[in-house]
Each structure stands twice: as structure tokens, then as C-alpha cells.
Amino acid sequence: MTSRGGLHWLPAVALAIGAAFVPSAPARAADIPVDLELVLAADGSGSIDDEELRFQRQGYAEALAHPRVLAAIQSGFHKAIAVAYIEWGAPQSQHVIADWTVIRDEASARAFGKTLVESPRAAWGYNSISNAIDFSARLIDANAYKGTRRVIDVSGDGPQIGGRPLEEVRRETVARGITINALVIETAGGALRGPGGVTLAEHYERDVIGGAGAFIAVARERARFPETVLRKLVLEIADLNATENP
Numbered sequence: 671m672t673s674r675g676g677l678h679w680l681p682a683v684a685l686a687i688g689a690a691f692v693p694s695a696p697a698r699a700a701d702i703p704v705d706l707e708l709v710l711a712a713d714g715s716g717s718i719d720d721e722e723l724r725f726q727r728q729g730y731a732e733a734l735a736h737p738r739v740l741a742a743i744q745s746g747f748h749k750a751i752a753v754a755y756i757e758w759g760a761p762q763s764q765h766v767i768a769d770w771t772v773i774r775d776e777a778s779a780r781a782f783g784k785t786l787v788e789s790p791r792a793a794w795g796y797n798s799i800s801n802a803i804d805f806s807a808r809l810i811d812a813n814a815y816k817g818t819r820r821v822i823d824v825s826g827d828g829p830q831i832g833g834r835p836l837e838e839v840r841r842e843t844v845a846r847g848i849t850i851n852a853l854v855i856e857t858a859g860g861a862l863r864g865p866g867g868v869t870l871a872e873h874y875e876r877d878v879i880g881g882a883g884a885f886i887a888v889a890r891e892r893a894r895f896p897e898t899v900l901r902k903l904v905l906e907i908a909d910l911n912a913t914e915n916p
Contacts, residue, residue, distance in 0.1 A: 704772060705746030706907055707817035709806040713826040713855070714757030714765070714793030722892075723757075723791060726825070727767075729896040730755065731783030733903050735776055742907040743774060750774040751907060752815040755786050758802035760795025761833035767792070770813050798833030799826060799878060800840075803850060807843045819882075820846075821906055825853035829864045829873050840880045849881030853902055854888045855895065883909065 712726055733739055734753070743751055755768040768786040773779045806822040822843070830836045843850060852874040864873020871888050879886055885905070889898040 701814055701816035702752070702772065703748050704750045704752045704815050704817045705743070705748045705819070706751040706909075707810050707813065707815050707820045708751055708753045708906065709809055709822045710753065710755045711802050711806045711822055711824045712755065712757050712767075713759075713797075713828070714763075714791065715759035715796050715826075715828065716794065717796065717828050720791065724787070725892070725895070727755075727787050729899045731780075731786050732896060733900040734773060734783055735779040736900055738900065739903050739907060740776060740779065742904045745908055747818070752813065752817060753782060754809060754813070755782075756802070756806060756809070757791075757793040758798065758805070759793035761798040761801045763793045763795050763798075764802055764805035765792035766809070770815065772815075797826065797828045797831040799824060799830045800836040800838075801833035803836075803843055803878075804834060804839050807846060807848055810848060811846070819909060820848045821851060822848060823851045823853065823902070823906060824874075824878060825855060826874075827855040827857055827870075828862050829870065830877065836877050840878065844881040847881075849884050850879050851884055851902070851906060852878050852886040853898060854886055856888060856890050 710730060712730070714723060718726065743749060750772050751774075752770055752772050753768075754766060754770045756764055756766050758764045767789045768782055771778065771782045771785075773782055802824060803822055810820050810822070840850060854871050854874050856870060862870055864870055864877070868876070871886065874886050887898050887902045889895045
């Protein structure tokens, strides 16, 4: 565990289908090989206002085109990753904001980022982390890529509210060979809590993440969010947290 610059990194100890139907699909012979299939599943619920949503999207767009992230991509065998960005809210609200794109260089990263920041807001309601994970896993299963690794990166500023049982969804997702990581966005004073009064970071660590190399990152203030996203993406893409978590 390290803590620097206001960022706190914690290694893991440890459905209802949403707005669009995403069918499961077996691997296909024509699937395009990549080093990583990554769904960025961002909180778009009612606790995130329009300004915060734009700030959040811009943080991801800039991080994906950052030289450190591009270097991490180039360090892989295929020198390419496939990325999709969704936003989620209520149990019935999961939305693809930027669809699957292969990122291998700055041009492809910036094209993805442009789509991301220009797309309209879609998510509504509160806070079904479980259904967001389930939707993301189905999105991975249905895509046209074959990744060496498959990861869902969930970011949120609140606890699980409604939808499928979180433990059930996590267990099913990990059994499919998909790792669940998390980025916790702490509100001022850390007022929001998880089940049983645990901190939000403890809730995500205990109840959300799972699979090979799973970890969480915590942004303790808004100004630190872009750097948190950048460091987290480098870890995920370069596979620097290679441990097994239930």
C-alpha cells in the first residue's frame, strides 16, 4: 500500500439488463487479438452533476492519450488494447458512451476521447454497481476482440443501491475470467458510507473488486482525479498488480 500526493492505493484482500440489451457471445475465430479488453464503467448517477461528469470524462480522455499510458500500451505483445466507456446509474440505467475502439497510438486514443467528451449524458438514478458490472461483463463477452486479459474498471462516489446482489455478480464475473478494479471518488469529509458503516473505500475493496490482480484506487479530492485515473490506467494496462483476489 502506498500513499502519495493525496492518492491512496489499496491492493485487494479479499441483473437486470440495463438500457440496452447486450447478449453473451462465445469467442469467435475472427476475434481481433489485443493485450487487454477494458470497460471503463463510470458513475453517471444523480450524485454526479453535469460539471463533474464533464470533468470525469475529460480526465479519462486525457489519460488515455498520455505518453505514460501509450507507453504501457506499446509494452504489450500486441501493442493494442480494446476500450469501451459506459456510464451507469439506477438498476435499469447502463449506457455505452464510447463504443469498443482499438487504441494503439495517440491518434486512436484522441479519437476515442473526442467521442467520449462529446457524447450526451444518458444515465439516471442511483447507484447499482452490481448491474453496471453485469452489463460490462456482457459487453466484454459480446465484443469482437480476444484479449490476453479482460478488465472492468468501476468508478463511483457512492455505495451499492439496488439491482442484483453484488456478491453474486462479482462471483459470476470473476468466474468468466474478468477482473474487476475500482476507483473510489471520495466526497468532502467522506460522508458517504458503505454497508455496515464502513468507508466507501472499504466497501469497494471488500464487496466490489475481484479477480486476478484486482485493486482499488482512491481519489480523495477532485483536483487529484486526473492523476488517479492516469496512474490507475498505467497499472491496468501494464498488468502491474498480478495477484489473485476472490
